[in-house]
Amino acid sequence: MSKAVHAHGRSEILAALRTSADGLGSVTADARLAEVGPNRLSEPTRKPAILRFLSHFNNVLIYILVGAGVLKAILNEWVDFAVIVAVAVVNGVVGYLQEGKAEEALDSIRNMLSLEAQVRRDGHWVTVDAETLVPGDVVRISSGDRIPADMRLLDASNLRVEESALTGESVPAAKSTLRVHPDAGLGDRTSMVYSGTIVAAGTGIGVVTATGTDTEIGRIQSMMSEIEGIDTPLTRKLAEFGQQLAVAILGVAAVLLVIGRLIHRFTVDELISAAIGFAVAAIPEGLPAVVTVTLALGVQQMARRHAITRKLPAVEALGSVNVICSDKTGTLTQNEMTVRTVATSARVFTVTGIGYRPEGEIELDGDAVSIEDHPDVTALVATLALCNNARLTEADGQWRIVGEPTEGALRALAEKADAVPASRRLAELPFESENKFMATLNEDAEGHRLLHLKGAPDRLLDRSATQLRDGVAEPLDRAFWESRIDELSDRGLRVLAAARLDAAGVDGPVDVSDVDSGLQFLGVVGIVDPPRPEAVAAIAKCHTAGIRVKMITGDHAGTARAIAREMGLTATPTPPVLTGSDLQAMSQPRLREVAGDVDIYARTSPEDKLRIVSALQADGKVVAMTGDGVNDAPALTRADIGVAMGIKGTEATKEAAGIVLADDNFATIERAVEEGRRIYDNIRKSVLFLLPTNGAQSLVILVAVLFGFALPLDPVQILWVNMVTGVTLSLALVFEKAEDHIMARPPRPADRSLVAPADLAMITVVSILLAGAALAAYFLTRAAGYQLPTAQTAAVNMLALGQLAYLLNCRFLSSSSLRPAVLRGNPWIWRMAGALIALQLVFIYAPFMHTWFHSAPITVRGWSIALALAIVAFLIIELAKALGRRLGY
Missing domain, CATH: 2.70.150.10 (Calcium-transporting ATPase, cytoplasmic transduction domain A)
Structure with missing residues (x-):
């Protein structure tokens, strides 16, 4: 077939x-x-829950961590094994619980069937x-x-x-x-x-x-x-960073094994312990938890802004978006037809108000008028109100229609004009696609009967002999009306006409032959699905932020172009428009060439939307796709971030999306982008805060192996430092406020590294400082005659307090932290600092922690040394930051 x-x-x-x-x-x-x-639609092939859970361990750093745990088991160090494996499992569980349920989109589509x-x-x-x-x-x-x-x-x-x-x-x-x-x-x-x-x-x-x-x-x-979903920029950068870090860890660990064996004659057990210690030290196992919690808290903040997040990475992805592809109907527009223009033979009037809410004015040259002073408008609006089967209803402050959208717009016009005459309907000629008009026979309170018609302008003009001007009939000027209709159509308005005919003696029913000629043409109205005012402002903000907004709609090209101009989506007087037929005749390489320059797409199919998104992504763009219909679902799935309308969107669209707008407001997307940028900034601060901990610990192990002395840190102690700082101090940075002018800067490049060269220099300096401070605490404690567990505990405490000091450095990465503001503006700094101290007290003084983590009590002198070294590190880091600013980094 x-x-x-x-x-x-x-x-x-x-x-x-x-x-x-x-x-x-x-x-x-x-x-x-x-x-x-x-x-019926087929059931999707679902991945078993166990496989979805195991997929969260498909990370090269987790492989190394689990491998370290296996080696500990071989050496019968079961406590160390349990701690290492517990860290890996916790990260896997968190990822599994936060996993999006995109397969439910297919269920939602099946539920649409009759x-x-x-x-x-x-x-x-x-x-x-x-x-x-x-x-x-x-x-x-x-x-x-x-x-x-x-x-x-x-x-x-x-x-x-x-x-x-x-x-x-x-x-x-x-x-x-x-x-x-x-x-x-x-x-x-x-x-x-x-x-x-x-x-x-x-x-x-x-x-x-x-x-x-x-x-x-x-x-x-x-x-x-x-369709396979696209990883977000942060996800891709974390994966790249993990792979690079894994190669470096394995390379340095191999070098350590060679040095330890050939130079210091370490035993096999000592070599394995040193290699495991270095690997565990270098792996930022707390990073996935920090990123997850940061995103989860961002979800709460975005929910307060009416953006419901279904998939955690979507929070950050919005911050890097540089193209938003938006459906028109219901997203950029109200999805409520509205009469915008009323044209009689004498004048053109503007109608204010949006949607079906019967609030607004009829204006002439910017001034509100009473239609009682304009009999032509009175006659036109009365006919549109009487030849109408829609009615308006109000519930919870929302106005809705019972009937067709176009008739609802005409009914709202009549209510705004307060021009619904008392009349009794005697008969009706329903709208037929062959005739393209509707007619009703009405009788007023005085017994006068009129036939009222509304429909396609050309069909009513064909049947009209006269027109109404200032309340007086005159011969029809068809050329004038055709020019007026073309003018309104060019503005993207849907044009409807109204006419009437004296029906004295007509009893009904009404037949087409009854209205074949002799009509009095009353005028036309221009109807449009109007733009959301807040969406117009949001598009302007997106342009300021370097984000291109593209309209992809099923409407006709003329309507799409007119709405785009009105919304400020393009500044070009006659912007280019690609239609579905244009796209079908265009190869994908050619579409990739032109997609970035075309902002309006009309009469598109689901395949067209999918091709547009794919073409933009192939050109290196980070794409957000918005929509409300099931026809938008494939493109939402493919986009870097799919955004669905929560009120008028289909369930299939919501399930396919990463973010659902609770208020169906395009402006909410702009606010969500701002929040996404803030979240990324704070994730970056957290990453730059965490990595020196790993760098310092790795240096401590490296120095110990190179010089052949006992390890200052056990692998489980390293895990403790990583996790305790990861779940306390780094989370304090999550609550940092957005930087000034965050929406005035361009989106970050998709290929930008998570750690820039200047950041790497800072990480190196801080790692050396903290490693030196930890080694100093270790040797000072050993020199005072304390045993190895006490010295190791002193080194762990030094790293924890050093990180606390470095947290204050990180609050203002591009400016000085030597100012009172570093102590204000974020109460979570002090809450998390208190939590860190409490956990350290448990680590140092709780007997069961001594068993699990090989720790031991330290004296007040040990605390004093750590505190003094932390202050020195803070001041040196501030000096390094000042030098970097002077050099332009």
């Missing part, structure tokens, strides 16, 4: 499907069901389980139904279908039985209806052309299951 079923006539489709307008027989349907399978369907079987209409539908079945649909399968329409009466979840269209699509061009995009296939969409109005009969995974929604599910 050809995929372009929308391009074939009804008889051709029925013949190709071996069926008829009377549907299938039960026997034939059962046979086809056995052949093609049930009309449960039952009205099908013609054996010549009779019956209700069946939608899963039993097969290609060739003839199905009946009506207003409010969820369409159970992809169908080619055989009959349609005033049929309009809400397809925004698939196409992004802001209004229901009018359907007909006429074939369309084979290359028509999904939103232009008016002869087709698709599984999972909803009938907004009218009735129809169609023949099933595809079921289950062969439907459009099934294709989207397949696309999502095949």
Whole structure:
């Protein structure tokens, strides 16, 4: 069966499907069901929970850590083994618990399918389980139904279908039985209806052309299951850093083994202990926990800003985004149709207010007017209000419509103008796609009868003889109206016209012939799904922050261009627009060349959105993709960070996204980007704070092996220092406030190293200082006649207090910490310092810690030495920072 079923006539489709307008027989349907399978989406292949848990140990640094634990077990040092393995397991558990549940997106798509369907079987209409539908079945649909399968329409009466979840269209699509061009995009296939969409109005009969995974929604599910998510910039940099560090650790450990064996004649046990000690010292095993907790706390902060984070790395990824691809409908715009312009033969009026809330004014040249002074407007608005089936409702301060969005916009206009005349409807001629207008017969309180019409301007102009100007009828000036309509259309407005006809003596029902000629043309209105005001400001802030915003929508090119200009998305008077057909004719290499320069994409399909995101990523961009429909889900999955609308978004979109906006507000994305930048800054501070601990400990072990004396630190003691500083002091930096002008600087380059050369120089200086201080504490304690455990405990305490001093240095990396401000602004500094001291007291004086970590009590003199050395280290580091600033680093 050809995929372009929308391009074939009804008889051709029925013949190709071996069926008829009377549907299938039960026997034939059962046979086809056995052949093609049930009309449902397939279950995804799920990775077992144990494999998902083990995947969090797939890290080269964890391999080294676990290897060290295994060696400890071989040497029967079971306490050391238990501590090392516990650290690795804790990191794995934290990662597993925070893992995103993206596979639930596929469940959400399956839940969009209909449960039952009205099908013609054996010549009779019956209700069946939608899963039993097969290609060739003839199905009946009506207003409010969820369409159970992809169908080619055989009959349609005033049929309009809400397809925004698939196409992004802001209004229901009018359907007909006429074939369309084979290359028509999904939103232009008016002869087709698709599984999972909803009938907004009218009735129809169609023949099933595809079921289950062969439907459009099934294709989207397949696309999502095949797409691999992209690691965030921080994730990639941490992985690269881990690999580089692992190579360095293994290389230096090998050198230590050679030196220890050939020069100092160490025993095998001593060599293994030294190598393990160095490896454990160099591995920043506390880093994953610090990053995880930092991101988790960032999640809480972002939630207060209405951005709900589903996947932890998404918090940081927003901070590095340099392109935001946004759906238009419901994301940049209100997803509530609004009358923006009212045009009569004499004047053009502007309407204020947004959405269905009946608040606003009708203005002329910027001044509010009363329509009582403008009879033309009074007549136009009255007709639009009477020839209307929508009504407005209010609940919890939110205004909604019962009916179609376009009619809701017209009803809101009438309420704003307070121009809903008392009238009794006698008859109605419903909107039909063949006629493109609606008519009602109304009688006012005085018994006067009028036919009111609204619809496509060309159809009403064809039937009009006069127009109203300042309350007086005059001959119709069609050229004038066509020019006015073109002008409004060029501004991206959807144009509707109104007309009326004296109906004295007409009783109804109303027929098309009753309104074939002699109408009085009243004017036109321009309707638009208006931009969110806060989104306009947010786009401006994004541009200041070096972030490009691109609109990807299912709407027509003219509408998309007009909205883009209004939102300030582009400063070009006639910005370039690529449509779905343009993209289909374009190779992926060519799309990669032009994607960065084009900010507006119209009439796009799910595949188009996915290709655009992939092209931008191939060009080195860090891409955020926003959306609310299931058609956005594949692109959200592929993007570096997917952002879903929480109120109007489908469940599939929310599950595919990393972040869900609780208020459906594009401005929230901008605030989330700011928060993401702050979080990255604080993660970087934490990393630069933690690494000197590992550097200092590695140097202590290295010096001990090179000079052949007893190890000043045991491997489990090294783990203690790493973990205790990681869960206390480094977390204090999480609460640092955002730097000034954080949104005035460009996004950080995606290839920027986590540790810059200047940072590496600082890490080296601090590592040498802390290592020297720890060795000094160790030798001073040994020189005073204390045993090895006491000397090692003194060295551990020196490293802990040295890190506390260095924490104050890290609060202001680019400026001096020798000022009172270093003691203020972040109360967590002192809370975590207190926690560190408390843990150190337990380490030093608790007997069970002596067993586990080979520690021992130290005297007041030992504390004094450590405190004095920490102060000296703080001052020397400040001197090094001042020298770096002077040299321009």
